[in-house]
Amino acid sequence: MKFEAILFDCDGVLVDSEPITNGVLRDMLAEAGWVLTPEECMRLFIGKMVRSEAARIEHHTGRPLTDEWMSAFYARRNAALEAQLTAIEHIHGAVERVHAHHDGRIACASGADRFKVEMQLAKVGLAPYFEGRIFSGHEMPATKPAPDVYLAAAAALQAVPTRCAVVEDTVTGVTAGVAAGATVFAYAPLDDGAALRAAGAQHVFRSMAELPELLGC
Numbered sequence: 001m002k003f004e005a006i007l008f009d010c011d012g013v014l015v016d017s018e019p020i021t022n023g024v025l026r027d028m029l030a031e032a033g034w035v036l037t038p039e040e041c042m043r044l045f046i047g048k049m050v051r052s053e054a055a056r057i058e059h060h061t062g063r064p065l066t067d068e069w070m071s072a073f074y075a076r077r078n079a080a081l082e083a084q085l086t087a088i089e090h091i092h093g094a095v096e097r098v099h100a101h102h103d104g105r106i107a108c109a110s111g112a113d114r115f116k117v118e119m120q121l122a123k124v125g126l127a128p129y130f131e132g133r134i135f136s137g138h139e140m141p142a143t144k145p146a147p148d149v150y151l152a153a154a155a156a157l158q159a160v161p162t163r164c165a166v167v168e169d170t171v172t173g174v175t176a177g178v179a180a181g182a183t184v185f186a187y188a189p190l191d192d193g194a195a196l197r198a199a200g201a202q203h204v205f206r207s208m209a210e211l212p213e214l215l216g217c
Contacts, residue, residue, distance in 0.1 A: 001183065005159035006098050006215060007150055008130075010110035011047075012169035013187055014095070015120045016086050018046055024077045025050065028069075034060040047170030049111060049143055078119065087124035088187075090208035099129045101217035106130065107153040109166075111137035111144040111173070133157070145172045147180035154180070165215055174199040185214060 011017045019042075026041040034057070036044070045053060050073065054065040063069075099106050107130065110117045114136040121127040121134070135153045137143030147161075154161045166177030169187045177184040178200035186193050186201035193204030203214055 001163065002216065003102070003165045003183070004163040005105040005107065005154060005157040006102055006165050006167065007107050007109045007153045007177075007182065008095075008167045009169060009173050010108050010117050010120060011112060012088070013167050014088060014091055014108065014126055015124055016088055017081060017120060018042065020080050020084050021077050022046065024080050025073065028073055028076065029057065029061065032057075032061040032063055032069075047111065047144065047172030049137070052143070074113075078116070081116070081120060082123065085120055085123050087126065088208055092125065094208045094211045095126060095129050097212040097217050098215060101212070101215075105157050105159065107133040107135060107157060109135045109137075109149045109153040111149065111176075113138045145175035145179065147176050150177055150180035150182060154182075167211065168196075168201070171195055171199045174201045177201075185211065187211075 008014055022041045022045060025045060026036050026038060029036060051070065057065050108117060108121065114134065117134055117136060121130055133156065135149050137149045140148035140152060142148050150166060151161055154164050162181040164182040166182040166184045167187065168174045168177055168184055174184050174186055174196050184201045185203045185205065186196035187208065188196055188204050189206050193201065196204055205211065205214060
């Protein structure tokens with residue numbers, strides 16, 4: 001299929017942010033009384049908004065998830081990302097080729113808040129490829145695993161969702177892409193991607209260097 005548009009997730013696809021963000025979250029949950037290993041924290045929260053897990057957090061900490069706590073989390077998260085963030089390996093070359101092949105018809109459709117997405121893309125030098133085509137799940141009626149953010153990105157590019165490719169790395173994100181009707185390409189650098197396939201990913205790949213060819217570029 002010749003795709004009309006390519007829609008990228010951000011965290012874990014364009015930038016290697018998830019270990020950083022989850023490290024801050026794990027520290028703050030431990031301070032609130034809920035101690036998790038790095039692996040447990042990633043398993044529970046990867047691909048999700050922290051606020052969407054409020055009931056779980058409140059159950060384990062015995063404290064309400066307040067606006068003040070969330071503000072502190074965002075501040076500590078942003079500081080850690082500013083200090084430590086790097087791009088996913090080979091992503092610059094992949095995005096450049098995909099952007100050129102599709103005449104700029106690419107977008108970043110993230111479940112994260114807009115400030116975080118824009119700050120991260122700017123920090124790693126990818127912002128010019130996505131300028132004016134960044135979509136945040138926080139600004140939609142529902143965020144991932146709902147398809148809203150991908151449907152909004154496709155509509156903005158005047159592309160039919162079923163003729164779009166989505167690039168994801170989490171079960172939550174793959175579920176959103178599948179629900180939008182897109183063909184989902186799942187980035188799984190550390191395992192065989194079985195969970196991503198089970199969620200509906202049509203293609204699983206290990207390196208971003210492979211992506212342009214997979215997309216027909």
